[in-house]
Amino acid sequence: MRQELICITCPMGCRLVAERTGEGELVVSGNRCPRGAAYAREELFAPKRTVTATCRVSRPCAGDRSCAAAETASQALDAPRRVPVRTSAAFPKDRVPELLARLYELEVELPVERGAVVLADALGTGIDVLATRSLK
């Protein structure tokens, strides 16, 4: 097996070549530093990606007329209906569709602060999903 990759760990963008030896060992060349070899191993055996998405938001209702008033046409049209989110760390690539499905069914109650955890321990990975914008 021979695979060419571009290391995206830093702006140098080294062109890597990963080859598996007869003994099953992975040999990486073209990297200017050890992080390139680590990147190639991860990319080939357990690729991960930072995931960004948006989630629906809900506004708390006080159960009185002010709630109904808040839903007047102008306010409802001007208010953001989704909050942008991202994972707190790179997420297993093969589980990204499952995570996105979970995020698209999630409803985040306002107000929410930038950096707040909107989904803890996403899919049991230990990775949180954070709001990237404050919304009231």
Ligand code: SF4
């Ligand atoms: S191998 Fe090292 S120097 Fe090259 S892009 Fe990766 S991190 Fe940067």
